[in-house]
Amino acid sequence: MSKRALSSNVTPSKNKRFKAQHNQHQIDHFFASPKAKQPSTTSTSTPEFVQGSSRSKAATTAPKHPATPEVIDVDAFESLNSAPVAAPEPVSPVKKKSTPSQPLRVAKVSESAIGIDTYSALDVDPVVYDQSQPSGSSKAPYSLLTRALVSLSQTRSRIAIINTLTNVLRTIILKHPTSLLPAVYLLSNTLAPQFVSIELGLGASILSRSIQQISGLSPAALKKLYNTTGDPGDVAFAAKSNLRTLVPHPPLTVPYVYESMIRIANCKGPGAAKEKQKIVEKLLLAAIGEEVRYLMRTLCQNLRVGAVRTSILTALARAIVLTPPLGVSTDPSSGEIEHYASSDLLTKLKELDPSISSSKGKARDAEREELIGKFQRAESLVKQVYVKHPSYDQLIPALLEGGFDSLADRVPLTVGIPLLPMLGSPTRSLDEIYNRLGGLPFAAEFKYDGQRAQIHASRSPDGKDTIKIFSRHLEDMTSKYPDVIALVKEMFDETPKATSFVMDAEIVAIDPATGALKTFQELSNRARKDVNLQDVKILVCVFAFDLMHLNGEPLLGLTFRERRSHLRTHFTPRAKQPTDVLPIAHFNFVESCESEDGKTTIEGFLAKAVENRCEGLMIKLLDKAPVDLDAKQGRLKSLPSTYEPDIRTSAWLKLKKDYMDTIGDSLDVIPVGAWHGNGRKAQWWSPVLLALWNPTTGRPVALCKCMSGFSDVFYKSMRERYDPGSELCSKQPLWECDFGGYKPEIYFKPHEVWELKGADITESPISVAAQGLVPSSRGLSLRFPRFITTREDKGIDQSSTPSFLVDMWRSQQGRGGCGGNDDGELMDVDFEESEPEYESEVDDDT
Incomplete structure (x- = not known):
């Protein structure tokens, strides 16, 4: 079970995501006076990507961008030191008149860039959206993306969010297809897939010094601006609005901004801070108007728009339906027209009354129903592919190259790239479990107080091993568990029938003498990265409970009983051997019992789990079951015994101490x-x-x-x-x-x-x-x-x-309570199972 920490001082320092999480402590010190000197570096090494990633070294090196002046003249900003500053409105920068004491010494801002006001509205129905947006480059202008970000930040409506994302992606697919991948990363406020170890690493001092350098403002003036606006993007906007550059700067493009971010992340060693600051300054100098605001928010990892993963995948699927990439056949004779909206269909939809076709409670026309059907099929396909292979690096090129045709075969479940894990639904008691499952056979398993781990391993014919370990949130933990790596190598030696596999397991700290389970708090005392096997002090056991891939074949479509049979057939438990000199991890299957043993046995098994410092039980449906009708909610509920990535199903139920009355008093x-x-x-x-x-x-x-x-x-x-x-x-x-x-x-x-x-x-x-x-x-x-x-x-x-x-x-x-470590984890449980509008906020482990 992954104990994801939501607090910065307990998360691993090398987070794989470019987080959009607001760190108030960093922001509060954002505009404090910088230190006189800071160690700095300059390296542009390419991040090491895992097996299967299509990102090349060339993709991580920014193209040459016209040089910008090192010395910038600015007008006086004296009013900041004498009166409060009003929060800036989201409009283009206005030039400030010079004062007698500060004569104007510079030229006007570049007029060559396309401002966001040049683009038409993006939040309209995609059917009537005009794709003929202004463009003078093969690369998507950053102003187009900024136009989308402005629109997204001004609404909470999911419909408006999806429409905005769909329309901006359609324009990019049509006019700037090579910019689609970096555009999606910038919209999602990430740099790479979650499992890639890459971090922007921009400190508050670098950002504040960059703003001071391009604007000439003092630290006190910046602090006053922040105290007034409360947002670094607004501060940068206000500071830049008073800047006049001597030399016009070329407009920012989406690839250039993204590649600049990669360059910042790759800066290592002596001189890195100065190199990062230089890149940031070039970006801010070239940005105009609203670009400045959203560029700074991106650099601060606090973009604050509703472009969550589910929304982006939905919009991406709809964009391909409406604007098929070049080379993708939409000829009815090819059989692929069912996936795409034909020009005839779109023409008919444009002629219809939009108030009727989009209003709830009114009969929708046949053409609108046809388009909705295409949307639903496309969204389902794209999401199914993504949850098994969660990387835009492969998904987007595949969509641009061949559209939806055989997409699942071209972007399959791959050893070395983690799939999103299957999730369980919370229950409060065994009675509720029996009411939900009735007489259907199930297995009850210990729910260990450890860290959920997805183990990917393969051995080539020449004996070379490739092993990766991923957390519940797809973060690469390989360097944290060298003892597990050693275990997998031993398993390959002892089990020649297994040449590759993807295994779901729980890593739990154990007593080296007795094998007794320890708490997650003790497991968390291990170092988080770059651990040497000789330095391992806390022994762990890998408790395997599922197998999703074996010897090149995916097992997701098999029932849990069948997957469990493969797991127990191809692998055997392993404890410390007399010949073991190094602290190699133990291996075992989760302790379990069957529902056929009776309810009394299950009750005793739950008590045993709590006595053994486990969190409770996981209840898993063994075989296929008919769809069940939830009378309370009045809707059908699926009970699949197959492995369903990223789905919280009623086929997996968790009965945890924290869902029951455990600490006695409130x-x-x-x-x-x-x-x-x-x-x-x-x-x-x-x-x-x-x-x-x-x-x-x-x-x-x-x-x-x-x-x-x-x-x-x-x-x-x-x-x-x-x-x-x-x-x-x-x-x-x-x-x-x-x-x-x-x-x-x-x-x-x-x-x-x-x-x-x-x-x-x-x-x-x-x-x-x-x-x-x-x-x-x-x-x-x-x-x-x-x-x-x-x-x-x-x-x-x-x-x-x-x-x-x-x-x-x-x-x-x-009472012998587990007293686990509080690392900021939260539980977001809704026992009434209300449906989220889009990506839910859940911080539980399974």
């Missing part, structure tokens, strides 16, 4: 801050930061984040109470509270009390609650917290205290 806590939600919760606060009341200091002390147990109605009412413009909210911490390592995006005035329950009380590197009251130097936090209700009968000074939390923790220790 806690009364105070909401003191929150973060912006994602996916369907984008318009609400989620997660919420909760605190205890410390009577010693007379103020709250932050305990944990919570994003579970809230209904949609509660989310809406909470957003109304804690409106950003109200006196209960602030972007700055106006009210006294000990926040520890938590840096919320919005601060709440402490004034109400909520009741909270959770799985375990844990030691935390982030929380300072009860710090000094426990033997460890860390504070205590709550693992998998769940909101219960609002306590209107209590004031904040009647909330639970750190000493009360310590008493509960000691009681838990006496």
Whole structure:
């Protein structure tokens, strides 16, 4: 089980994603005075991609871009030091008149670039969208992408988001096909697939110095701008709007911006900071108007638009349906016309009344139904291919080359490229499990307190091994587990029948003498990367529970009983051998029992799992089952026993301690801050930061984040109470509270009390609650917290205290509770199973 940390001080430093997550601590120091000197570097080495990646070395080297002046003259910005600065409006920069003390010494801004106002609206129905957008280059202008980002940032409507993405991708496919891959990465605020180890690595000092260099503003002026606007993109926009360059700069293009990002990520060694700053300055100098704002937000890893993965895949599929790439046949005789919208179909749709064809509750015309059918088939195909091979590096070239024809065969499940894992649905009791599955046979497995791992391995005929280990979130953990690598090599030697495989497993810390299970907290004490086998101190066991690929053949379509049979046939358990000198990992199958053994046996098995420091049970349907009707929701529910990547099904059910009453008493806590939600919760606060009341200091002390147990109605009412413009909210911490390592995006005035329950009380590197009251130097936090209700009968000074939390923790220790490590993980469980509009916000492991 992957314990993904949502806090920057517990995540691995080399994150594979170019995160769009807001780091408030970094932003708050964004415009602080830079240090006098910083070690710097300059290397342009290409990132090492895993097997199967199509990214070439040439793709990571930026083409030559016309040089920009090293010395920039600017007008005076003296008003910043004497009066508050108004937040800039999203319009093109306006030239400022010079003052007598600061004569104008430079020329006007380049007029050669195409501004975003040149483009027509992108959020319209794709059927009526005009693709004849201005363009003077084979490479997509960055202004076109900026136009899309502006449109995306101004809406929460999923329809408008999908339309905007679809239309901008259609234009790029038609006029700039070579720019499609970098455009998708920039829209998704990433640099590469999740499993590729590449990080932008831009510090706040580099960005602030870059703005100062191109604008001439002092650190104090930048800080004042940020205090007024609260957004680095707005600050850069305001600073650049007063700049006049002597030499016009060529317009930015999408490939150039993306390749510049890759160059920044590749800067290593001495001089790297100066090299990165130079690249950033060139980008900012060439940007005009809104490009500056969104370029800076991209550099800050805080793009803040609703272009989540699901939306991008949907838009990509629709764009190909409406605008097939050159070379893709749409001739009816070819049989491929069913995948694409013909010109005749689009002409008929344009002639129809759009208010009828798009309105809910009205009969849709046959042509609109035909187009919707094509959309649905295309979206399903693209998403099915992506979840098995989650890399735009292969998917987009395949779409541009051959469209939808045999796409699944051209971009297959591949050893070395992780697939998105299958997920389980939460349940509260064994009774609920039996009610859901009825008499269908199932297997109950230990749900270990470890780290979920996807192991990819292959041995070539000449005996060369290729082994990769990926986390629940597809991050490459290969260098973290050399003992598992050694295990797989031994397995190949002992099991010649297996030449390649993809295995789903849980890596768990064990006692080297007895083999007893240890907690995730002890596993987390291992180094996170570049570990030498000789240095391994904490022994682990790989508990395998599924097999998705074997000897070149995918097994996803087999039932769980069949996949489990292949797993147990081709592999055998392995413990420490007398000949083992090095700490090689153990291997075993998950402990399990069958439903045929009876409900009493399953109940005893659950008790055994908890006694063995497991989190509970995983219940898995063994064979194919008919589709079940969920009477409560009034809809059909699928019960597949096949392996379904990235799907949370009712064929896998998880019964965890944290879904049941485990810590005995509840806690009364105070909401003191929150973060912006994602996916369907984008318009609400989620997660919420909760605190205890410390009577010693007379103020709250932050305990944990919570994003579970809230209904949609509660989310809406909470957003109304804690409106950003109200006196209960602030972007700055106006009210006294000990926040520890938590840096919320919005601060709440402490004034109400909520009741909270959770799985375990844990030691935390982030929380300072009860710090000094426990033997460890860390504070205590709550693992998998769940909101219960609002306590209107209590004031904040009647909330639970750190000493009360310590008493509960000691009681838990006496019961042998697992007391796992709080690394920022959250549980987002909706037992009513409300359907998300698009990509859901779930931070659980399975």
